[in-house]
Every structure is written in C-alpha cells, then in structure tokens.
Amino acid sequence: xxxxxxxxxxxxxxxxxxxxxxxxxxxxxxxxxxxxxxxxxxxxxxxxxxxxxxxxxxxxxxxxxxxxxxxxxxxxxxxxxxxxxxxxxxxxxxxxxxxxxxxxxxxxxxxxxxxxxxxxxxxxxxxxxxxxxxxxxxxxxxxxxxxxxxxxxxxxxxxxxxxxxxxxxxxxxxxxxxxxxxxxxxxxxxxxxxxxxxxxxxxxxxxxxxxxxxxxxxxxxxxxxxxxxxxxxxxxxxxxxxxxxxxxxxxxx
Numbered sequence: 001x002x003x004x005x006x007x008x009x010x011x012x013x014x015x016x017x018x019x020x021x022x023x024x025x026x027x028x029x030x031x032x033x034x035x036x037x038x039x040x041x042x043x044x045x046x047x048x049x050x051x052x053x054x055x056x057x058x059x060x061x062x063x064x065x066x067x068x069x070x071x072x073x074x075x076x077x078x079x080x081x082x083x084x085x086x087x088x089x090x091x092x093x094x095x096x097x098x099x100x101x102x103x104x105x106x107x108x109x110x111x112x113x114x115x116x117x118x119x120x121x122x123x124x125x126x127x128x129x130x131x132x133x134x135x136x137x138x139x140x141x142x143x144x145x146x147x148x149x150x151x152x153x154x155x156x157x158x159x160x161x162x163x164x165x166x167x168x169x170x171x172x173x174x175x176x177x178x179x180x181x182x183x184x185x186x187x188x189x190x191x192x193x194x195x196x197x198x199x200x201x202x203x204x205x206x207x208x209x210x211x212x213x214x215x216x217x218x219x220x221x222x223x224x225x226x227x228x229x230x231x232x233x234x235x236x237x238x239x240x241x242x243x244x245x246x247x248x249x250x251x252x253x
Contacts, residue, residue: 006031006170006200007052012066014047014056021047023224025066029217034192034201036215036232038208040247044224045204049174052202053089054082071169090163092176096155098147099162103139106147106158110166125165133161134191153184160191171195173203177210189214208248212236220244 007029014022022044029035037045050056051068054075067074075085099106107126116122126143130136135157139150147158156176163171173192177185192201192214205211211218215232220241228235228244239245246252 004031006070007202008069008072009048009051010067010069012048012051012068013064014044014051015063015065016059017061021224022051022221025226027219027226027229029200029202031200032196032198033216034196034203034214035217035219036211037202037204037219037221038206038211038247039221039227040252041206043221045221046174047224048219048221049172049202049204052170052172053086053091055086055091057082087166088168089170089172090160090166090168092156092160092163092171092173094175095179096152096159098150098155098158101147102144103147103150103158104143107161107165110162114166126161129161129165130158132164132191132195133157134187135161151184153180153187156180156184156188157191160188168199170200170202173201175204175206178206185210208236220247222247 009025009027012022012025013020025048037048039045047056051064052070056062056064064076067076069075070085070088099109101109104126107129108122111122111125127136130139135154138154147155150158177188180188189210192203195201196216203214211232218228218230218232218235219226220228220235222243228239228241235244236248239248243252
C-alpha cells in the first residue's frame with residue numbers, strides 16, 4: 001500500500017553566501033512514520049530539517065531555491081506567515097531548552113499564547129501531554145517547581161510535552177538525544193516509537209545504531225546531496241549506492 005505523503009520536497013537548494021548547503025533535493029516524507037536523516041557532519045542534515053519549519057529563514061545570508069509542500073501547501077509561497085507553518089511542527093533540539101518558569105507553565109505556554117485561558121482545560125492539557133512525554137508520574141507533585149530543577153533527560157521530555165501541547169502534526173528532532181545519558185536516550189526513543197502512530201516524525205542523528213532502532217525510512221545526505229532514500233531496512237541492510245555502503249560500513253565519514 002502506498003504511503004500517504006505529508007512533506008514533499010521538490011528541487012530544494014540552500015546556499016549560505018557562496019557555500020552550497022543543499023543541492024537539488026527532491027524527496028517525500030510519509031505521514032505517521034519515522035524518517036531519519038543520516039550523514040556525516042556538515043552534510044546538510046540540520047539545514048534540511050530547519051527548512052521544514054522555515055527556521056532556515058533566520059540564518060544570515062541564506063538563499064533558498066525550490067519548494068517544500070506541507071499538506072500540499074508550498075511553505076515558501078511569498079507572503080506566507082512562517083508561524084502558520086511552525087505551529088504544525090514541534091521541534092526538539094540537541095539540548096533541552098526549558099523556559100525559565102515552572103514545569104506547569106512550560107507546557108501551558110503554547111496553549112496560552114494561542115488564547116486558551118480556562119484553568120481547568122489548561123490543567124487537563126498539561127497532564128495529558130506530560131503523560132504523552134512519559135513525565136507525568138515523575139513531576140505530578142512538582143508542577144509548580146522551576147523546570148530548571150529537572151534532570152537533563154527530564155527537561156528534554158518536558159520540551160517534547162511543550163511542543164506537543166500546541167497540537168503539531170509533525171515532530172522534528174535535531175539529534176534530540178545527543179546530550180542525554182543512555183537511559184534517558186532510550187526513554188526518548190521509546191516515546192518516539194509510541195508517538196509515530198499519531199505524528200509524522202523526522203529526526204536527524206549521527207548514530208547509525210539509533211537510526212536502525214527507530215527509522216521506517218532513511219534519508220542519506222553527503223556533501224549537501226541526496227545520495228539514497230528509501231525504507232530503512234533496504235537502505236541500511238542493502239544500500240544501492242556505493243557511497244551509502246561506504247558510510248554505513250565506516251569506510252567514509
């Protein structure tokens with residue numbers, strides 16, 4: 001059965017001044033699957049991820065050619081408000097960035113910004129998304145403590161709950177476990193696997209073992225070019241391109 005497309009990239013090129021970060025990328029990201037972007041440092045993984053929610057716009061001297069369609073809407077359409085796109089996407093960065101406020105207010109922040117004032121509904125939203133992020137049992141009696149008192153692993157799950165509270169369709173992760181200990185990394189991975197039945201998830205990782213554990217689909221980039229894309233089992237265990245084989249087996253890095 002053909003997968004439903006959620007994000008479609010057509011002839012995307014990104015330039016930082018005279019430097020080409022991405023070159024003529026065309027691919028589709030399926031709905032309600034985990035797509036993992038792999039490749040060596042500097043190959044364009046984060047640039048591609050930041051293009052999806054137009055955070056790439058904030059880079060100095062950036063130039064973008066091509067199109068990205070989210071729900072069949074070209075996100076680079078002139079005059080399109082970037083926040084319209086970003087509301088559809090929750091971003092989990094390499095290091096957790098909790099807001100300087102309580103655990104409760106971190107999760108309630110997004111719904112408040114979008115106009116929700118009812119305290120009872122806010123409590124329900126906070127509880128629900130802390131449960132989604134596997135954090136509720138650990139913090140239910142500490143909701144009004146500063147988020148900064150949480151461990152790094154807990155902070156990352158709090159940031160995930162905060163992102164989920166604005167009801168995104170897509171979860172983006174830029175090496176979201178790179179700052180975490182192995183136990184916390186495993187917990188985040190388990191949550192991603194649980195969430196993929198409801199969200200389109202796109203992750204960047206430099207850890208091939210993690211890609212093998214999580215990915216339904218693999219995007220392999222090298223020097224800003226799309227080298228190979230397809231089902232994870234096929235790309236990781238039977239790569240068709242020589243460069244993919246060499247990367248997976250450690251010949252090139």
